[in-house]
Amino acid sequence: MQVLESANEIKERAGDWFEHASDYLEARWNLGVLDVSQKTASAISSLVSALILGAIGMLGLLFVSLGAAWLIGEKLQNLAAGFFIVALFYGVVGVILYLVKDRFIKIPVVNTFIKKFYYEN
Template sequence: MAFKSLADNLETTGKKAEEYLTNTAEYYKLRLFKSSMKLATSLVNMLLLSGAGLFVLAFLSVGLALVIGGAMENYAAGFFIVGGIYMIVFIIILLFAKDVIVKSLLYRFSELLADDDDLSPKEKVEQNLINESEENLNQQS
């Protein structure tokens, strides 16, 4: 009788361990899906905004080049001047802002991939307090 009880307990333990492993695998699949979707939507959003910004910049650049070229009575010179301005901005960014851009991108994407489950209990409490105070401010408005 004791052996039957022990065998039943071992069988139950085996089933529970198998369920645990299955649930853990499913959890990590869902967590990976959530993180990858956050990253994908952020990238699509960034690409759309960047594309729209490039169109605006292109039209403003052409307009500025035409204004400068009209003032100088040489449209080609206006385009070369605008191109030179962009070359100077590019060199300044290349020399001085490269590290800042890399750090901000790393921070942004690590923020996207970080999950609420990664927070310590203290950080969770702080985040809850921040969320509650924001909700209270929204309700008062």
């Protein structure tokens, strides 16, 4: 009889242990999901704010470029030449950026996203 009671007690303890283990695993899963959600939301919000600031910066650069082209064209007394000079400047800048894109654009962007996902902020 005592063996049966001992077996029932072991069975109850095993059931309790299994319940606690499943609760722990569920809590860890939920914590992981929340952590990934928080990091994803942070990365997306950073991306959106960078896109908005980039768009505003591009509009500002557009109007500064138009003004500079107009001013150069008036100084040369040929409006088209001013626009071609500014276009040539942007072409040179574009070629330079293309040549150094990995070092100055790709690697810093990738590093920023890695820091957002794998390190606490």
